[in-house]
Amino acid sequence: xxxxxxxxxxxxxxxFDARTSRGAISxxxxxxxxxxxxxxxxxxxVGECAPLAGLSIDARPDLEQKLQxxxxxxxxxxxxxxxxxxxxxxxxxxxxxxxxxxxxxALLDLQHGGRRLIYDNAFSRGETGIPINGLIWxxxxxxxxxxxxxKLKEGYSCLKLKIGGLDFVQELEILQSIREVAGAxxxxxxxxxxxxxxxxxxxxKLERLARYDLHSIEQPIKQGQHEAMAQLCAYTPVPIAxxxxxxxxxxxxxxxxxLEYIKSQYIILKPTLVGGLAASAEWIEMAExxxxxxxxxxxxxxxxxxxxxxxxxxxxxxxxxxxxGTGQLYHNNIPSPLQIERxxxxxxx
Numbered sequence: 001x002x003x004x005x006x007x008x009x010x011x012x013x014x015x016f017d018a019r020t021s022r023g024a025i026s027x028x029x030x031x032x033x034x035x036x037x038x039x040x041x042x043x044x045x046v047g048e049c050a051p052l053a054g055l056s057i058d059a060r061p062d063l064e065q066k067l068q069x070x071x072x073x074x075x076x077x078x079x080x081x082x083x084x085x086x087x088x089x090x091x092x093x094x095x096x097x098x099x100x101x102x103x104x105x106a107l108l109d110l111q112h113g114g115r116r117l118i119y120d121n122a123f124s125r126g127e128t129g130i131p132i133n134g135l136i137w138x139x140x141x142x143x144x145x146x147x148x149x150x151k152l153k154e155g156y157s158c159l160k161l162k163i164g165g166l167d168f169v170q171e172l173e174i175l176q177s178i179r180e181v182a183g184a185x186x187x188x189x190x191x192x193x194x195x196x197x198x199x200x201x202x203x204x205k206l207e208r209l210a211r212y213d214l215h216s217i218e219q220p221i222k223q224g225q226h227e228a229m230a231q232l233c234a235y236t237p238v239p240i241a242x243x244x245x246x247x248x249x250x251x252x253x254x255x256x257x258x259l260e261y262i263k264s265q266y267i268i269l270k271p272t273l274v275g276g277l278a279a280s281a282e283w284i285e286m287a288e289x290x291x292x293x294x295x296x297x298x299x300x301x302x303x304x305x306x307x308x309x310x311x312x313x314x315x316x317x318x319x320x321x322x323x324x325g326t327g328q329l330y331h332n333n334i335p336s337p338l339q340i341e342r343x344x345x346x347x348x349x
Contacts, residue, residue, distance in 0.1 A: 002038040003081050003110075005074040007031045007049070007067045012302055013331045018137055025053070028300055028330075031067060033099075035081065035106040036114075045083075045110025047102035048272075048305035056273055057248045058096045066096055070103075083111035086278070094250055097275035104276045105308040116307055116337070123314030129344030130314060131321040133158040133190060138165040144174055152181070155342035158188040158215070158321035164196025168205065175212040184213035188321065195222035195244060202232055210237035216266055219243040230262045241266035243297075246283065247273050255283060259290055267292060268323070270299040270309075277312050284316070297323030303336030310338065310345055 009031050017024040030050035036043060049067070051059040058066075070091055073079040079090045081103070087093060093100045108118045122128040134151035136144055136159055144161070151159055159178070163171045178189060189212065197205055197220045209217065216239040221228060223244040233240050242264045249255055259267070267287050269280045280296070287294045296313040298306045306327045313322055324345050327333055339346050 001080075001082065002077060003035050003074060004038055005071045005081075006034045007071060008034070010302070010332075012300075012329075012333065014329055015331055016137070018300070018329065028052075030302060030305075031063075031102070032304060033102040033106045035103075035110050037110075043110065043114040045106040045108070045114055046116070046304055047104065047106030047109065047308070048301050049098045049102035050272055050299070050301045050305055051098040052273070052299060055244065055247065056098055058098050063096075063099075066099065070099065081107060083107045097279070098272045100276035100279070101271045101305070101308075104278065105305070108277075108308075116304075118308050118311040119315055121311065121314045124311050124347050126347050126349060128314070129341065129346045130310060130318060130324060131158070131343060132156075132325045132340070132345050133160040133188075133321045133323055134343065135159075135323070135325060136161045138162040141166070141170055141174060145177070148174075148178060152187075154340075157186075157343055158190065160190040160192060160323065162194065163191045164193045168208075172208060172212075175209070175214075179212050188215045189213070190215045190218070190241075192218040192243070193220045195219050197221050199225060199228035199232075202228075203235070206232070206236050206238050214238050216241045218268060219245060223247065226258070226261055229264070233262055233264045236265075239265035241268050241295075243268040243270075250275060250279075252282065252286075255286055259286055259292060263290075263292075265293060267294045268297050269294060270297050271312070272299040272301060272305060277308070280312070293320070295320050295322050298325075298327075300329070302330065303327045303334045303338060307336060307338055307347075310347070 012028040014026050017026050030048055033047040035045040053059045074081055079088045087103055117124055134156035136147045191214060199221050202220050218241045249258055269283055271277055271280045284294055296309060298309050310324050325340055327338055337347050337349050339348050
């Protein structure tokens with residue numbers, strides 16, 4: 001089977017400036033990867049390469065050059081791709097996790113007839129939904145309160161708040177107002193600091209956050225401070241989930257070393273950032289072997305990437321809400337069979 005590859009840039013426009021502790025973004029440039037068999041142009045597999053500026057290791061000025069090089073190797077049959085086979089090492093994708101995810105997805109889509117059907121499971125058949133958290137973006141207090149009220153009315157049983165961008169006392173007051181409406185038995189609350197706390201202040205802030213019966217906090221301090229993070233995880237009053245900490249950790253030995261040294265309560269997996277679907281499956285296997293919980297999160301991809309991550313997630317026995325609801329953020333998203341109903345993501349054809 002001789003495959004052809006084409007990539008197309010697309011700039012996603014946010015409906016509002018999406019703020020984290022790293023700053024605000026109003027647009028997100030992605031590349032769609034199309035794969036098809038040379039003799040049959042009607043069936044096309046599609047994947048999404050969408051590294052995040054300031055976060056992904058492959059958000060680099062030479063990304064376009066890498067896309068060109070991969071396209072040339074595939075189109076000239078110097079490095080043939082095959083559905084159902086691992087990506088060839090000759091493509092040298094170790095430092096390009098978002099591109100690995102895009103190629104994996106496009107190959108799976110092509111293998112299943114180019115219908116955006118990546119996996120055949122109960123979710124992709126429309127039989128079951130995936131519970132997801134409602135994401136509350138940073139902003140002034142009124143903006144965050146409006147988002148919270150809207151998500152509660154929409155039936156979410158789990159909210160995730162971005163923190164670290166406002167005055168900490170204001171953020172505690174917002175959490176207090178949530179708990180006045182719904183206790184921990186009615187509403188699960190997660191927070192994501194995106195590394196906003198310093199190691200010196202983190203434990204005291206975690207103590208204050210613990211008063212609000214939080215499920216977990218993502219990445220309280222910046223990644224790369226392994227000793228400080230291990231200390232926090234050992235004594236934290238709020239379970240800690242590693243997120244950015246996993247970015248750039250590629251080799252199996254390095255993954256094991258990270259998990260066994262830090263000993264976090266959870267890890268969060270974003271295929272675009274950690275190297276694709278096979279890499280995510282490896283992280284899951286390693287985490288479960290060490291009794292570390294996990295959940296999947298999309299990374300501001302369009303509905304193409306979100307669809308692939310969602311179908312992959314549904315291959316597992318899901319017990320916790322996942323972070324898979326970012327598709328509603330954009331003015332110019334790609335049409336999708338994904339729908340959100342009462343805090344669950346559904347695949348509706």
